[in-house]
Amino acid sequence: MYIPIGYKFILGFVVVVAAVAFFPFWVKLLGYSPEMANLLTYAMAMTCGLILGWIFSRSFTKNIANLTSSTEAISQGDLTRDIALKQSRFPDETHDMAVSVNRMVESLREIVRHIREIARKIAESSRTLSSSALEINSSGEEVAQAVEQISRGAESQAEMVGKSSSLIHEMAISVELVAKRARETAQAARETSVTAQRGGELAKDSLERMKSLFDNMELAGQQFMNLNAKLQRVGKIADFIGEIARQTNLLALNASIEAARAGEYGRGFAVVAEEVRKLADGTGKSAADIIDLIGTIKEESALVQSTFAESSRHIHEGKKNIDTTAASFREIVETVVETERKANSIADLSNMQTDGANKMVTAVDEIAKVAEDNAASTEQVSAATEEQSAAMQEMVFASRELELLSDELLQMVQRFRVGAVDTVEAAEPAFATT
Amino acid sequence: MILRLLKELKGFNLDIYKDKCIKRRIAIRIRKTCCSSAAEYGELLMRDKAEPDHLLKVLTIHVSHFFRNPSTFQKLKDEIFPYLFSLCERETRESLKLWSVGCAGGEEPYSACLLLKEYFAETISRREVAILGSDVNPEILETAKKGIYREERLLEVPREIRDRWFTPEEGRFQLAPEIMAMVTFRQSDLCDIDIFPESDLILCRNVLIYLERSHQEKILCGFADALRAGGILVLGKAETLVGESRKRFRTVCPVERIYRVI
Numbered sequence: 104m105y106i107p108i109g110y111k112f113i114l115g116f117v118v119v120v121a122a123v124a125f126f127p128f129w130v131k132l133l134g135y136s137p138e139m140a141n142l143l144t145y146a147m148a149m150t151c152g153l154i155l156g157w158i159f160s161r162s163f164t165k166n167i168a169n170l171t172s173s174t175e176a177i178s179q180g181d182l183t184r185d186i187a188l189k190q191s192r193f194p195d196e197t198h199d200m201a202v203s204v205n206r207m208v209e210s211l212r213e214i215v216r217h218i219r220e221i222a223r224k225i226a227e228s229s230r231t232l233s234s235s236a237l238e239i240n241s242s243g244e245e246v247a248q249a250v251e252q253i254s255r256g257a258e259s260q261a262e263m264v265g266k267s268s269s270l271i272h273e274m275a276i277s278v279e280l281v282a283k284r285a286r287e288t289a290q291a292a293r294e295t296s297v298t299a300q301r302g303g304e305l306a307k308d309s310l311e312r313m314k315s316l317f318d319n320m321e322l323a324g325q326q327f328m329n330l331n332a333k334l335q336r337v338g339k340i341a342d343f344i345g346e347i348a349r350q351t352n353l354l355a356l357n358a359s360i361e362a363a364r365a366g367e368y369g370r371g372f373a374v375v376a377e378e379v380r381k382l383a384d385g386t387g388k389s390a391a392d393i394i395d396l397i398g399t400i401k402e403e404s405a406l407v408q409s410t411f412a413e414s415s416r417h418i419h420e421g422k423k424n425i426d427t428t429a430a431s432f433r434e435i436v437e438t439v440v441e442t443e444r445k446a447n448s449i450a451d452l453s454n455m456q457t458d459g460a461n462k463m464v465t466a467v468d469e470i471a472k473v474a475e476d477n478a479a480s481t482e483q484v485s486a487a488t489e490e491q492s493a494a495m496q497e498m499v500f501a502s503r504e505l506e507l508l509s510d511e512l513l514q515m516v517q518r519f520r521v522g523a524v525d526t527v528e529a530a531e532p533a534f535a536t537t
Numbered sequence: 538m539i540l541r542l543l544k545e546l547k548g549f550n551l552d553i554y555k556d557k558c559i560k561r562r563i564a565i566r567i568r569k570t571c572c573s574s575a576a577e578y579g580e581l582l583m584r585d586k587a588e589p590d591h592l593l594k595v596l597t598i599h600v601s602h603f604f605r606n607p608s609t610f611q612k613l614k615d616e617i618f619p620y621l622f623s624l625c626e627r628e629t630r631e632s633l634k635l636w637s638v639g640c641a642g643g644e645e646p647y648s649a650c651l652l653l654k655e656y657f658a659e660t661i662s663r664r665e666v667a668i669l670g671s672d673v674n675p676e677i678l679e680t681a682k683k684g685i686y687r688e689e690r691l692l693e694v695p696r697e698i699r700d701r702w703f704t705p706e707e708g709r710f711q712l713a714p715e716i717m718a719m720v721t722f723r724q725s726d727l728c729d730i731d732i733f734p735e736s737d738l739i740l741c742r743n744v745l746i747y748l749e750r751s752h753q754e755k756i757l758c759g760f761a762d763a764l765r766a767g768g769i770l771v772l773g774k775a776e777t778l779v780g781e782s783r784k785r786f787r788t789v790c791p792v793e794r795i796y797r798v799i
Binding site for chain 2: 247250251254255257258259261262265475478479481482483484485486487489490492493496
């Protein structure tokens with residue numbers, strides 16, 4: 104039966120008061136003198152009160168002492184024991200208190216266990232955290248190295264691209280020069296072709312003229328031959344005349360002989376014969392002169408003829424030469440036309456080349472841009488890894504701090520002993536303070 | 538809008554940085570402050586006095602350690618420094634001027650110092666070497682001036698150099714004052730092309746990657762102007778000369794990104 108302490112006290116008081124009230128009556132029954140009876144009454148009442156008081160107080164002082172020692176132990180960190188009060192038929196507040204203190208101890212135990220567990224877990228997690236941070240850091244370093252490699256590549260790429268760009272630029276310039284020269288060549292070829300054509304025409308003209316000259320020459324030679332033949336005939340006639348003159352001379356001689364025979368009568372005749380002889384002589388002389396002359400002419404005409412032949416040969420050769428020249432001119436024209444065509448095609452090709460070079464320049468510029476973009480990206484990555492590594496360092500520091508804190512926490516709750524678990528934890532390695 | 542606010546509040550110009558990168562950085566801060574939108578964050582930025590500083594801190598990235606990319610420092614030691622000293626000798630210059638751009642916690646300029654101290658001790662005792670480190674963030678320069686580093690920043694420092702020039706202090710390492718005295722730090726923005734200091738060697742590694750192309754070009758041309766005749770520029774391994782600036786430099790080593798000004 105539950106009786107609160109206050110009621111117990113009241114009950115005690117009531118009992119003592121009742122005892123004091125009834126004692127004089129009981130004492131009177133004993134038949135002592137009134138003084139004696141009074142004294143006895145006081146003594147009995149006192150004794151009764153003391154006894155009852157001792158009985159009451161003994162149980163709850165004991166309980167309170169028990170509670171005090173327990174709470175003292177709790178404050179010292181001993182959570183191993185529960186308070187065990189003596190079972191009483193009339194439990195009171197001390198029993199309530201014991202129960203609630205026990206509950207408190209239980210929950211404290213629970214909390215301490217929890218805190219220990221958590222602190223341990225925190226320490227573990229922070230260790231994991233710091234090791235993964237270190238791992239990330241090292242992989243970050245690897246990334247950084249790779250980035251450095253890429254960046255190095257980008258750098259040399261940029262350099263190469265720069266070089267190629269200038270080379271292509273130079274090439275483009277020379278190609279343009281080639282195109283210019285080719286155009287000039289084509290122009291020159293065109294001019295040459297015109298000149299050569301004119302040359303060809305002139306040669307043709309010369310040939311025509313030469314031909315007519317040759318023809319004329321031939322005609323002149325023919326005419327000269329005719330003249331020679333006629334001169335021959337003249338020579339023959341002159342011979343004939345000379346013969347006639349000789350005959351006439353003989354006849355005249357005969358006549359003068361006849362005339363001398365005839366004497367005086369023939370004197371006149373002799374004169375005539377003389378005269379005739381003289382004439383025949385003259386004629387013979389003239390005919391001889393003519394023959395001489397014709398001989399000279401013949402000689403000279405032979406010379407002329409040989410000159411004619413020479414000239415004719417020369418002309419023939421000249422004609423051949425001119426023919427060759429004309430052919431050469433034709434060939435020149437042909438070659439020059441071909442040259443012009445080729446030069447033009449070179450110019451066209453170099454134009455195409457210039458186009459190509461320009462395209463190449465744009466492509467190389469594009470490559471340069473890409474290389475530059477690459478370099479920029481690698482920088483970006485590098486910056487990011489740098490940031491990452493800074494963050495990781497912070498993380499390592501923070502996790503170490505966390506570890507230290509959890510350690511501290513653990514040490515703080517280490518003061519509380521909770522029984523069975525203690526031995527388990529004592530067996531675990533102490534938390535490192537690194 | 539946030540960029541404009543920052544410019545007004547802190548005089549920090551973000552125009553030259555790559556858009557994506559900045560957006561990412563700002564997004565980190567927006568998430569961290571639990572703002573639902575950029576506009577809300579903008580309001581917070583105006584309301585909260587400390588927020589602009591937080592944001593600035595997140596915006597600039599400081600990843601560095603001593604002798605980062607050892608091959609680059611090897612190249613500096615084997616070729617570039619001897620060349621620069623001989624150049625100084627020839628041109629009868631009084632001092633050799635080094636400029637480390639975006640020096641963050643001072644690892645780069647100090648590494649150069651260590652290199653000089655270790656391998657060119659005799660030369661630098663005869664000739665003055667001025668080393669300047671600059672960064673946009675004044676806070677990080679303060680830490681640079683202190684010269685205290687965690688172990689992971691020293692991983693690539695050769696053992697004997699570490700023993701000689703660093704003293705361990707509560708798990709950290711203090712750089713020798715002798716080395717620290719060689720470097721001067723200055724807060725400066727890369728936008729101010731006109732006030733680039735005259736130099737013989739500019740180390741500008743992994744700074745340009747965060748900047749917009751057009752600004753990269755301007756800054757590189759600015760470097761070309763700031764470098765004395767025959768001066769050397771060293772870029773980060775993923776960086777390269779851009780546009781017009783390509784004509785101002787001749788490549789010395791394409792792998793390590795070392796260029797000589799023309």
